[in-house]
Amino acid sequence: MEIQYRAELCFPHLLNSSCKKPTLQWSEAVLLNTVLSFISLITVVLNLLVIISVSHFRQLHTPTNILLLSLAVSDFLVGLLLMPFEIYRNTTCWFLGDIICVSYLYLIVHIVNASTGNVILISIDRYIAICDPLHYPTRVSTAKAKCSVSVVFKVEVASYLHLCFLCKYIY
Numbered sequence: 001m002e003i004q005y006r007a008e009l010c011f012p013h014l015l016n017s018s019c020k021k022p023t024l025q026w027s028e029a030v031l032l033n034t035v036l037s038f039i040s041l042i043t044v045v046l047n048l049l050v051i052i053s054v055s056h057f058r059q060l061h062t063p064t065n066i067l068l069l070s071l072a073v074s075d076f077l078v079g080l081l082l083m084p085f086e087i088y089r090n091t092t093c094w095f096l097g098d099i100i101c102v103s104y105l106y107l108i109v110h111i112v113n114a115s116t117g118n119v120i121l122i123s124i125d126r127y128i129a130i131c132d133p134l135h136y137p138t139r140v141s142t143a144k145a146k147c148s149v150s151v152v153f154k155v156e157v158a159s160y161l162h163l164c165f166l167c168k169y170i171y
Contacts, residue, residue, distance in 0.1 A: 010093030022091055029091050036087045043079030047072045063145035064125055070149040071118040077111050117152040121145075 010021050024032065050072035054060045085104050088094075094101060125145070129136045 021093055024091065033087055033091060036083065040079050040083035040087070043083065044076060047076035047079060051076060061142060063140045063142050064122070064129070066142060066145040066149060067118060067122045067125055070152065071115065071122065073153075074111060074115040074118055077107075078115065082108055082111060114152055118149070121148050121152070 008020055008023070022029075051069060054065050054069040054072070096104075125140060128139055132139065
């Protein structure tokens with residue numbers, strides 16, 4: 001019985017500290033990879049269109065669009081970095097090493113937190129625009145929107161650089 005249990009692990013020689021092998025049928029794995037790859041590609045392409053449009057055209061540089069640009073950057077990173085690793089992680093054993101594993105887990109937390117922070121900023125912006133429309137232009141400006149977005153991303157980048165610094169000395 002124990003031999004069969006060890007056969008299901010990615011690294012049976014590590015005894016109980018190993019992860020289990022994904023147990024998908026070949027057809028399920030192909031279908032899952034195809035659908036998730038398509039979703040990842042669409043996420044990257046459509047968010048890239050938003051990034052290019054808002055960045056390129058000056059008339060789109062409104063406070064709300066700056067916040068949407070920031071959300072598009074976060075979601076672009078989800079499609080470009082997180083989704084492909086999730087596809088890999090769900091279909092095979094992790095062979096990329098501990099440092100990439102820790103970095104990946106760290107990226108998950110911080111990119112998702114950046115997206116959540118952007119959604120909160122957009123919600124506050126829309127709340128002010130709906131509840132106090134006459135004072136909206138004076139309460140919300142392009143500079144304030146850029147400052148809010150900058151704070152969200154600076155916190156995320158600083159914490160990622162801190163992780164890189166720690167990994168350098170741990171490993």
